Amino acid sequence: NATVICATGQRNKEGSRRQTNMKAQGTSSKDIHQLVGELNSAEISTQYSLFLYAPIRDWTTEEVFTALELAGDKPLTRNLLGLRNPIPGFMSDFSLL
Numbered sequence: 001n002a003t004v005i006c007a008t009g010q011r012n013k014e015g016s017r018r019q020t021n022m023k024a025q026g027t028s029s030k031d032i033h034q035l036v037g038e039l040n041s042a043e044i045s046t047q048y049s050l051f052l053y054a055p056i057r058d059w060t061t062e063e064v065f066t067a068l069e070l071a072g073d074k075p076l077t078r079n080l081l082g083l084r085n086p087i088p089g090f091m092s093d094f095s096l097l
Helices: 016-025 032-041 061-071
Strands: 003-007 049-053
Touching (some): 032 049
16 A cells, blocks of 8 residues: 655636636645645555645745745755755656756
8 A cells, every 4th residue: 555645836816727726636726735645544445545636736936936946056056045955855856847
């Protein structure tokens, strides 16, 4: 049994089609407390459980770009605050191209 949390970069303000998709996926208004509730009430099974979550769903465009700026172009190496390896990941730079 494995639990998988899929954190997407979708935002409600990206357009009506995106917001419709997020509503269909159940991520347009789900907060962290609801996600934890889903995890706590999940049934034990032999297959994996997939939970969808959009942590930046209510961010503005400016907030997204500020976060990207703070992370820097090598977020696993350093950022503007001088932190080394501030964001853990299992692949180099999250395997971004």
